[in-house]
Amino acid sequence: MGMRSALLFVIALLFAAPAMAxxxxxxxxxxxxxxxxxxxxxxxxxxxxAPAPIRFSWPYKVTQQNLQFDPFVLIVPQGSEVSFPNKDGVRHHVYSFSSAKPFELKLYGKDESRSVKFDKTGIVALGCNIHDGMVGFVIVVDTPYAMKSDAxxxxxxxxxxxxxxxxxxxxxxxxxxxxxxxxxxxxxxxxxxxxxxxxxxxxxxxxxxx
Amino acid sequence: MAAPKHLGMAIGVLLVAFAPAKRAWSQVDLVSRETFTGLLDLRLSATTGERSFVDGDFGKLRFDGGGSTVKIRPSLADAAIAWRPRLSWAWSATVHAEMQDGVKPDLIQAYFTYKPTPKSATRFQARMGLLYPEISLEHEGALWKTSYTITPSAINSWVGEEVKPLAVEATVRRPIGDHEFSATAAVFDYNDTSGTLLTFRGWALHDLKAPTRHEWALPPLDNFIKGPQSRESYPVRHIDDRIGYYGRLEWAPPIGATFNLFYYNNLGDKTSKDWDKQWSWATEFWNGGVNWALNDKVRILGQVMSGRTLMGFKGPKTIWIDMDFASAYVLATRKIGETDQLTGRLEFFRTRDNSPQSGGYAFANRIAADRKEDGWAMTAAYKRTLTPNAALFFEALHVSSERKARVLTLTPQGQAQTMFQTSLRLSF
Structure with missing residues (x-):
């Protein structure tokens, strides 16, 4: 890179980047x-x-604890591997029939984990075939500008x-x-x-x- | 006594038939800690009025009243255990036994559940075995325990004591738009005596569950019926060779409410009986239910039941027994803080005898044989969850009823009872 183009680049950064974010x-x-x-x-x-790997600051993890999915809603970038650790004393059977990612993790017990790769964007509703009260969602996105609302x-x-x-x-x-x-x-x-x-x-x- | 033998055999056959394939062994869990659930119910009760129906009287409550004084009774009201082995990824079983104060220790429920992982929004579930059909909105869990009060409503008390068939049941559930629907259909047997206790004793309020091999005591019977009918009623019996059926529809619109409608008919032939003088009653009923969460804290439940039960041959004018029965309750419950819950319930119940002359020609026996009853009850309960494995209940209950057949115990037709109970439930 020549001196001139380097200078132009710096100028571009100075003017463009702060103004556009x-x-x-x-x-x-x-x-x-x-x-x-x-x-x-x-x-x-x-x-x-510009295509760039998307990375969020929160863990790509849905824990099963107290017969609930925690977090209730998880946002992950497309192509992410999400782990499903079981912290309950009972076994869980996690599944989804959502078109974005139909899957089934057959029974596994306390302190065991399984993972699933979410390769398509969309909403993936989670359930446990043992405990009908367990409901959760994985939201698979292809934009870095995504977040869920707090309390x-x-x-x-x-x-x-x-x-x-x-x-x-x-x-x-x-x-x-x-x-x-x-x-x-x-x-x-x-x-x-x-x-x-x-x-x-x-x-x-x-x-x-x- | 055929029921338990056949039942045991049926369970054995199914266990073998559905023994999981080798590759699915990781999905099998027969005897781990997780497959056992148990509960102890320590009770202190103070009751006035009549002696309990449990002892073969007309008392409406589980414990004996002390007449005009209060009778105090500490008890281990219930020691219950459920074993829920997992036989494969989709098959499980529930075997539930109880030692209830006032009833001989017995098997309560024993059934298989088939629940495949949903492949779409349509879900399927089947149950087969000795089980409680989904009628009560007040009971929950493998041990079929009451959720809000100690004592269930008259409707669900009766379900607990006389509506426990050996059934094959299938349920389909599916959302349509924002509405969720479910439909259940079942065929059953071994519930041929259903209606006996309701006819001779009338409605009652208690948290006892039907024994499987043992019996309920009946109150004194009139001079006519005490010939053909035993003073004991076995709630789980196969007498005629007719198969009954029940069905249930549920609708949950997106307003926080669930509505259901249930119909039961055991299609009894009315006239078959066995060596224990148990009869094949023809019993049918409708039950409608509403479960409405007004918000995060307040929930309203209600059920209405109306049915008819018949038994015996044609007497001088009518069939021996032809009785209509009906009851309704409204229950309101409110969560207080994280651990407490306050519940109130109001209910009415009645029976109408369509065959009062069937007792014969003697005037006195006609009164004794009149199964007419009118009554109401009011219940208030407070529940505190102490730990995930311990809960404390307080309950006050008042029940008042008029029943002609009380002449058989030489007591006034109108009777009222008040009961205070506290219950400590420990589960593991």
């Missing part, structure tokens, strides 16, 4: 005014992205590129087609805050078993 904060409330946790917010910039119903996607993009908000119990709403937005260079109100239906009651 924005923080997008989304807060999600239900129609009854409550903060909605475990809503998955993804941003898909319209402009083509305050809030998500901040950092470093999103300014410009037009599609914002999607998904929640397992959202009253909407595919449990998802979609908005076309233009992310301003200075970042933005978006408030979203969603309608939720009550979580299904699988507590009884005969």
């Amino acid at each position: 924005a923080d997008l904060t989304v807060t999600i409330r239900s129609t009854s005014g409550q903060s909605v946790r475990d809503a998955v917010v993804t941003l898909q910039p319209t402009a083509a992205q 305050s119903g809030s998500v901040t996607l950092r470093g999103a590129p300014a410009g037009p993009a599609t914002l999607r908000i998904w929640h397992p119990y959202m009253k909407a087609g595919n449990n998802q709403i979609e908005r076309r937005i233009v992310v301003p260079a200075g970042g933005m805050t978006e408030a979203v109100v969603v309608q939720l239906r009550p979580a299904p009651d699988h507590s009884r078993s005969y």
Whole structure:
């Protein structure tokens, strides 16, 4: 690289990079005014992205503990290997019939683990064939701008590129087609805050078993 | 006594038939710690009023009342164990036995469950063996224990004592849009005496479960029926050669509520009997149920049951026994904090005798043979979960009823009982 092109590159970095990376904060409330946790917010910039490996800061792991999947919702990049350790004193039988990844991990016990590679994007609903009350979701994405809402119903996607993009908000119990709403937005260079109100239906009651 | 022998054989045959293929051995778990669930129910009760039906009287409750005074009774109300071996990835079994205070130790349930891993949103499950059909909204788990109160409603008390068939049952479950539907169909036998206790004693409120080889005591019988009918009723019996059936539909719209409708008919021939003077009753009933979670804390349950039971030959005017029965309850329960739960329940029950003349011509016996009953009950319960393996219940229950047949014990037709109970449930 010559001196001139190096200088140009630095200038480009100075002007372009900071100006084009924005923080997008989304807060999600239900129609009854409550903060909605475990809503998955993804941003898909319209402009083509340089392909780069996507990596999230949280572990790609769904633990079975106290007859529940923990976390209830896990976001992973496409192609990830997710482990399913069992921390319960009883055995579990994890499965999904979702088209994004139908699989079955037959019975395994305490302190054992199995893993599954999620090679297609989409929503993968998890169940345990022994314990009908166990419900969980793996959300497989191909964008680095994805996160689930915390207890305050809030998500901040950092470093999103300014410009037009599609914002999607998904929640397992959202009253909407595919449990998802979609908005076309233009992310301003200075970042933005978006408030979203969603309608939720009550979580299904699988507590009884005969 | 044919039931347990056949049952044992059936279980043996099925165990062999469904012995898992070699490669699936890792899915088999016959006797690990995980396959056993047990429970101890330590009880302290204080009861007024009549002597319990358990002792062959007309008392509506599990424990004897002290008449106008309170009778206090500490007891090991229940020691229960369930063994749930896993036979393959889709097959498991449940064998459930109990030692209940007031009933001889016995097998309670014994059945296989077939539950393949769902391949789509349509789920399938089958059960076969001696089992409780899914009628009660108040019971849960392998040990079929009450969830909210110590004492279940009159409806589910009766299910516990006389609706336990040897059944083959299949259930299909599937969501359609935001709505979830399930349908169950079953054929059954060994429930031919169902209706006997309900006819001669009337409705009751207790948490006892039908023994399999043993019997319920019946209250004194009128002069006519005590000839052909034993004072003991065996709830699990095969008397006529007719197969009964039941069916259930459930609908869960996306509003936090589940509605179900259940129909049972044992198709008894009414006139067969065995050497123990047990009869093949013809019993049918409808049960409708609602389970509504208003929010995270409050839940409303309700059931309505209406049915009819017939037995015997044609008497001077009508068949020996032709009785309608009906009951309904509403239960409201509220979680308090992380560990506590407060529950209230109100219920009504009645029976109507369509054959009061069947007792013969003597006037006195006509009253004694009239199975008419009207009653109501009110229950309040408080549950505290102490640890995942221990729970403490407090319960107050008042039941009031009018029954003509009480003339047989020379007691007034109208009777009321009040009971306070505390129960410590320890599970492992």
